[in-house]
Amino acid sequence: MSLDNTIYYLTYENIIDTNILFNDIYSNENTNYYFSDDFSKEFYIHLARCGFISTTTIYEEKLYLLPELQFExxxxxxxxxxxxxxxxxxxxxxxxxxxxxxxxxxxxxxxxxxxxxxxxxxxxxxxxxxxxxxxxxxxxxxxxxxxxxxxxxxxxxxxxxxxxxxxxxxxxxxxxxxxxxxxxxxxxxxxxxxxxxxxxxxxxxxxxxxxxxxxxxxxxxxxxxxxxxxxxxxxxxx
Structure with a gap:
């Protein structure tokens, strides 16, 4: 779990923006998990290319993608x-x-x-x-x-x-x-x-x-x- 217990919503637009990816995501040493309701091929593949490994979680009976940028x-x-x-x-x-x-x-x-x-x-x-x-x-x-x-x-x-x-x-x-x-x-x-x-x-x-x-x-x-x-x-x- 993220060290500060915060899980941020993540979009395709976030990770294709290299400024956000490198300066806000990669540099955030307190967060590893993110969540999204986007199960598109394009988003999933780009997450994988960026180093995320994605699982899922259920919250209030809805399934969410749970991309993780692991600490190790x-x-x-x-x-x-x-x-x-x-x-x-x-x-x-x-x-x-x-x-x-x-x-x-x-x-x-x-x-x-x-x-x-x-x-x-x-x-x-x-x-x-x-x-x-x-x-x-x-x-x-x-x-x-x-x-x-x-x-x-x-x-x-x-x-x-x-x-x-x-x-x-x-x-x-x-x-x-x-x-x-x-x-x-x-x-x-x-x-x-x-x-x-x-x-x-x-x-x-x-x-x-x-x-x-x-x-x-x-x-x-x-x-x-x-x-x-x-x-x-x-x-x-x-």
């Missing part, structure tokens, strides 16, 4: 990737299929089943489905689902949703099966995704909040907002 970020440079012995064992076991964007809507359904409450609902859910449709006017931005499928049963057992901007990838949310036989398949999904991103010449992976130990176990490094923005804006800002 976890970034993975692929040369720092760490693979645990348990994940190495799963890789050798080879009883899974790794896919990108083959079961997108099912991934959304599984995330909804897994997370209670789930912020990826309503107009946000509709927005992701809209963004998933091919749009030649958005060559630099694309929504992705990353999937681990049981090779024998074809069951979706771990997956996440994120987005690509130029040569960066940002995670949004995901799930992994709670069945005991699928222990560590969520970590397997992360490792295989890192390997995929490296193979496809991505610059780095933005894992968002640096408060979960698994991100550091994977090899991520914590960045302050200022240090994150120096790397991020050099890559994706227009």
């Amino acid at each position: 970020y976890a970034l993975l440079d692929f040369e720092n990737l760490h693979i645990s012995k348990k994940v190495e064992k799963l890789i050798r076991k080879d009883n899974y299929i790794f896919k990108i964007n083959t079961r997108f809507e099912e991934v959304l359904e599984k995330i909804d089943e897994y997370h209670n409450p789930n912020w990826l609902i309503g107009d946000y859910h509709k927005l992701l489905l809209e963004l998933k449709q091919k749009d030649d006017s958005l060559p630099d931005f694309s929504i992705m689902s990353v999937e681990i499928i049981d090779k024998e049963t074809k069951e979706l057992i771990a997956a996440e949703i994120g987005y690509k901007i130029y040569d960066t990838y940002t995670s949004l949310t995901g799930f992994s099966s709670k069945e005991k036989k699928y222990n560590n398949y969520g970590k397997l999904q992360l490792v295989l995704l890192a390997k995929y991103l490296e193979k496809e010449n991505y610059a780095f992976w933005n894992l968002g909040h640096p408060y979960m130990e698994y991100k550091f176990d994977l090899g991520a490094v914590k960045y302050s907002r200022d240090d994150f923005l120096k790397r991020w804006l050099a890559k994706v800002f227009i």
